[in-house]
Ligand SMILES: O=P(O)(O)OC[C@H]1O[C@H](O)[C@H](O)[C@@H](O)[C@@H]1O
């Protein structure tokens with residue numbers, strides 16, 4: 001059976017996408033344990049009344065393997081201690097599925113980590129397209145002063161695995177405020193690299 005075509009209007013100022021069927025929000029308290037400075041995190045939860053820090057609206061035509069999910073993410077600007085606001089981050093449950101992000105407003109970056117623990121950073125502003133290749137863990141970070149808004153699209157059967165980041169004690173690097181503005185990377189001291197067999201299990205999931 002044919003699916004009807006659709007169009008969804010992006011409201012840049014609001015950071016929302018019209019026609020979105022699914023919608024979810026994350027509050028600061030949903031991100032407990034992700035930031036280096038746990039005290040600063042707790043204080044900020046209290047001071048902001050546990051503010052919403054990002055929301056996602058998406059359009060899911062179906063879950064069929066050849067179909068596509070797309071939507072819009074809006075992230076608030078801010079710092080927890082010296083660390084920029086981030087999304088939880090994930091690898092796709094079907095790890096060989098890719099994703100595209102398209103910057104709409106604000107400034108930020110995509111932090112990517114390979115199964116073996118290599119980090120890549122893609123800076124994203126309005127009209128930057130970021131390609132997240134198969135097998136890369138990815139997390140979005142708002143390094144700007146206003147809302148960071150991106151459109152995204154990924155295969156409908158990709159799914160999200162959040163456990164991969166928990167099991168390794170976080171991502172290998174943290175994105176902190178730079179000395180003279182901008183951002184810098186710092187090693188995450190709690191990071192535990194994946195073993196060769198864990199890497200193999202991930203990569204083998206493609207077969
Ligand atoms: O899922 P998170 O890591 O919390 O990130 C928030 C969202 O980021 C992107 O927009 C992804 O395409 C979404 O699928 C994801 O839900």
Ligand SMILES: [Fe+2]
Nearest residue numbers: 092099138154
């Ligand atoms: Fe993703």
